[in-house]
Amino acid sequence: MSTSFQNIKGTFDILPDPHTDDGGTRTAASAEWRHVEATVRDVMRRHNFEEIRTPVLEPTELVARGVGASTDIVQKEMFAFERSDTQYVLRPEITAPVVRSFLQHHLDQRGGVQKLFYIGPCFRAEQPQKGRYRQFHQFGIEVLGADQPRADAETIAVLMAVCDALGLSDLRLRLNTLGTPECREEYVGALQDFLEPYADELSETSRRRLERNPLRILDTKKAHEQEILRDAPTLIDFVNEKSRTHYDTVKGLLDDLGVEYVEDPHLVRGLDYYTETTFELEHPGLGAQSALAGGGRYDRLAEVLGSDAPVPAVGFAAGMERLFLALDAADVELADTPTPDVFIAALGEEAERWGFRTAQALRAEGLHVAHDLMGRSLKAQMKEANRQNAPYTMIIGGNELEAEAATVKEMESGAQEEVPFDGLIEYLTRTAETA
């Protein structure tokens, strides 16, 4: 069988079995996705986070303001379109949508701090490559209404707890403080003054950034630029006393929790609404796309989105595909595809009808029951039961119907037992529990 249709480049199907995408990357099976999602949910429950789900479609203006009009995402990577005078965008991230929803629904009125988490697809028109897709999935949290350093430390702790629960180690957490936008502005001036004399030695991209967004030069991967930056002024020297105390407290709390981090004075974010703590989590198994997650404080975002009062907030966003890459590189085994508790193999029309009724009755008891829907021979049905890794097969034919007892075969040993119809549910529930 075949079709000329293919999934869109930079997207992928999640299938019952793992498979390899057109870029040669292993794509996890749906059971593995469920396992990771269930782990995320469990960690969130333990940390007292509540789920929020927002639409995939958002107003383009929300993303332009929330992500920043000068960013690559807004300039080059939005899947945006117009319909009946409304500008839509497929969300490229989920922080701005969550803050929109928080403000729109006055979630602050629920009282206290809102600790929200999300899991869902995001869209960016980037050049697809390993770990970089056009439709990818993020999970993340937003802690809204909390200005205490404990909120920053807890945000990081939640991220580390998810990795820990999945069995992922070897992580590198980079940490920095951005202080306030006002300190940062002063710093940007100092950085520009420092870099100006080196302008001729900088790449064209960095020269452009020197004018518009010099902080991004700090991200450079070019060795000679990193060399120049070695003596550049550092942001921490421009950060005010209050921000420094905040940062020191966050670090102290992480030390208390035994969370390891490296301070990276070059870890910055260009947009004005980012404040104080910023962090990025990396895994060596990811290669070029080393970032597993990123986050930090964004105390000024709510106002950028129109709030008349500030909402101190901190959060992170992690990439699910990157998580799978890291888990794969670390040889962490995830959940197997679920297999049936029992396969019902029926021969003859009457037995098929009995089998169908019985399958439904067993399913109502919570058992995972498979059966044949192709009218195949007994031999072919037994083969199918094996392929599906069912530990037991229940065989029904004319003799069994007459005796009102099914033949239950334990597939591994080949041992068979006659089980009366009225004892089947009890028998199979017991064997499924001990399996």
Ligand code: AMP
């Ligand atoms: P960002 O919103 O850019 O800080 O991204 C947060 C996280 O999402 C990153 O650390 C990645 O793990 C993941 N991510 C971002 N863009 C992509 C993409 N195009 N494909 C896959 N994962 C991505």
